[in-house]
Amino acid sequence: MPHVVTQSCCSDASCVFACPVNCIHPTPDAPDFLQAEMLYIDPEACVDCGACAEACPVDAIVPHTKLSNSYAEYAQINADFYREPRPRTPLALIPVSEVIADQTAKLRVAVVGSGPAALYVADELLKQRGVQVNVFEKLPTPHGLVRYGVAPDHQSTKKVTGLFGMIAAQDNFEFYLGVEVGKDITPEELAAHHDAVVYAYGASGDRHLNIPGEELEGSVAATEFVAWYNGHPDYADRNFDLSHERAVIVGNGNVALDVARILTADPDELAQTDISRHALEALRESRIREVVLLGRRGAAQAAYTLPEFHGLIRKHKAEFVIDKDELVLDEQTVQLRSEGALDPQIERKIELAEEIALRIPGGGSERRIVFRYLASPTGILGDTHVTGVSVVHNKLVTGDDGKVRPQPTANAEVIDAGLVLRSVGYRGKPLAGMPFDYDRAVIPNEAGRVLNRAGGSQLPGAYVCGWIKRGPSGFIGTNKSCAKETVDNLVADFNAGKLPEPHPKVREIGKLVRSRQPNVIDSVGWQRIDQTELQVGAAQGSVRRKLTKLEDLIASAQEPPRHGLNRVLHLGRK
Template sequence: MPHVITQSCCSDGSCVYACPVNCIHPSPDEPGFATAEMLYIDPAACVDCGACVSACPVGAIAPDTKLTPEQLPFIELNAAFYPKREGKLPPTSKLAPVLDAPVVYRRPGGPLRVAVVGSGPAAMYAADELLTQEGVRVNVFEKLPTPYGLVRAGVAPDHQTTKRVTGLFDRIAAKDGFGFYLNVEVGSDITHDELLEHHHAVLYAVGAPNDKRLQVEGMGLAGTATATEVVAWYNGHPDYTDLPVNLSGDRVVIIGNGNVALDVARILTADPDTLARTDIADHALAALRASQVQEVVIAARRGPAASAFTLPELIGLTSTCEVVLDALDHERVSADLAATTDALTRNKLEVLSKLGSASAPITRPRIRLAYGLTPARILGDTEATGVEFTVTGSDQVEQMPAGLVLTSIGYRGKAIAALPFDEASAVVPNAGGRVLEPASGRPLAGTYVAGWIKRGPTGFIGTNKSCAAETVHNLVADYNEGRLRDPHHKPGAIGRFVRGRKPEMIDARGWAAIDEAERTRGGPTRPRDKFTAVPDMLDAAADAPSRPLRQRLLAGLLR
């Protein structure tokens, strides 16, 4: 009874290290790990010990006999990753190599102190790596009153298993030496130089918060937006609660066909009663209940073989939604299948070849994948009424009516105050996470990056684990070798300083109060009912109990 990795795989590699027989690949030390769509269990090597199940932070692994009908395709998908061995046994009985935790050499002046800017996966994995050592202190700064970045505001509400990684982050935040400074914006409430006065190093893990913008006529009209903005809207991000999302028409067009496009299409066509059992924002649920949308078209410039979505997401989409192709796109799929030798691409095309026909009557909201369409302009005078495409590689024009037009063509990093920024690649220039001065190419003292702002918007939630580990190892090496300047202030001074600047700062107790209040509001049927306005979050945080007297006395001694 081999175990199987399913759609919600986050690729953080914990299962790899837990497996006693090295049957999960690619592992973080292998070349294909950073770009792998998911990890795979070798069914011939699996010994059914269940160690990977316990290690997985998102519940993506189960015995093959306990899969749901929708998960059954993942049995074949896992097995297909491994070559046929013609009767030979797979290599077993050896642990995958584990990168040793960085050893911090203690100094007389006090513990290593690191400020981490951002609170998403890269930030939390970096904090976890640092806190493997006793005496290290990590202070995480986040501009929102709630932590965990795109796990809270980017993962689709119907993917609750993926959101289970927040349980791991909660355990990291509960470690000795960890501190939350939420509702504090670095760059305005506190500067980079001020952080360095209180810490040996500052590590930025702020992601790539901007969308790549489609440069065609009509973008910016009412009824246009980005898919990322809609994701933030239905996930309750406080900056996007008032986003105008027009669902009064019978069609939505999404330009771009990555995983985010699939997420948005799935939510816009889902049964609202099903979504009502998730943590979707109340305003979004109300809008979806009133929606008139019957079809979401996901339009791509290139052909089916170049689809940007991953195979696991495609399998998940087709198992829960009606997804169709028109006759021309079915022909494109067949042509690509005949010409493709790459195994992963063939697997995607095989799934696409089994989709239904767009000529069938629409009986419930559906998703249509469309290929070979290059956007030329958005139709409409004051508001969007559709999209004009050219058929890729030709002068043929096709107009597609739509009441809402979304773009989903990727993410882009944003410049950070006091740090260099490469406009072309939209990342902070760095070597292994060490930020580099643009003129000299030398490391900028005490300044580091991890996650998408370091490497660009590639990989998945768990890919940030190995990325953050590399940065932390270099940071600790710099500390051990005396290249990081000691802070000017005692460890306890940072809390008083930040509260003086931002009295509405929320600490770990405040976040715990918000978290508990949201879970209570969710009742027995929902994982949580999110606050979507900052004042409501602050009110909930204000109900947090005071710190025990012992902790307050200790904080006073550390000032």
């Protein structure tokens, strides 16, 4: 009875090191680990010990006999990964971390950001003796995109916050939430009060389309819409026009799939999640009945991952539409399919798209999601508000470098819509006082060591991790191996005496922060917020009721959970 990895895999790799027979791949040392959409269990090598399931932080691993109907195909998806034999050792190679040479030495590290990358950095550091980690976050709550980016109907993925809670509960860990580095405290001041600073604040910006009409009302970034329905305090007062029957999403990555799913979901089912109440009420009144996703290339090059596409098709109740005439494959893909040599993940994505294209429209759902391939927006239409999108049809051309690119044709059309969401990628933002590579939108670095400029010399005591280190790539758990690389180099520099001496009064960082930001929220304050949200959610029949107003978050952090519960319930009745 082999175990199977399913859709909610976070690529944390805890299962890899728990497995006694090394049957879970790719491993963090493999060249394809960073690009892997999920991890896979070899059914031939699995000994059914269950160690992987116990280690998984998001409950993504189950015995194959207990797969629900919507997850049944994951047994084959796991097996397909091993279609070609992979070299392996009898046991997974557990990476050995750099160790502080002087066990009496004290190391104080500031971490900027509180998402997965930041907390994995903290975890790696706290495996060492005598290390103090202070985590600085500009928002009043931690966990970054897990809290404000993961879709509310993906609660299994959010279970990784249980692991984050255990990390934050370790000795010598402290939160400084609601503190913006570069505004409330400078990078220079952080460096003066710590031996090292690790910047792990992610990539909160979004990429633009650079087409006419992008500035019109009703044309917004999908990242803003996601933050709105996830209860981000900066977007709690935003309003999105859901009065038109059609919305268009430019892009077809996983975020685009999330947004399409939320826009076409049953609000009563969303009410059981941690979706923000203001978004839930707006979705109850929404007139959107069709969401169109535009992808400039073909089904073989679609940006969504197989796990997310499969989960959407098999579990979501909306009707799906794909025009078979738009399922044109490039010559390279056609040849590889005919030879049986196409990547199994790409093959399955194409097969799912072909399955949808064969369906007869009119499946009974009043809402539908339309996938458009080989289509690029050329302009957003309207005088002051969006009324539609002009689209050009593409053909696929293989260049001399072997890459398949879209090429516009003379065929064009207009799609009527009242809302256009661009979902074409995240982008890192510069931080005042720190170097920045504007071409790659990252802090310039070499294996996590910050450089004074791209290709320049090392900036002593400064390090990076996560998306601001490598760009917006990988998944939640990918940051674990990323953090290990950064921390190993930090510890090596500490052992070599390369870190600058901190200010003699290093322990006064708390006093300095509170003099600048009196409403700073510490670890105890976050625990109060967390308990209050969970209690209110339970009282209202959902997993969590997020506080979305800054003043409510601050007040909740300063009072016992029971008082916070009464106050939030009162707010809910207003």
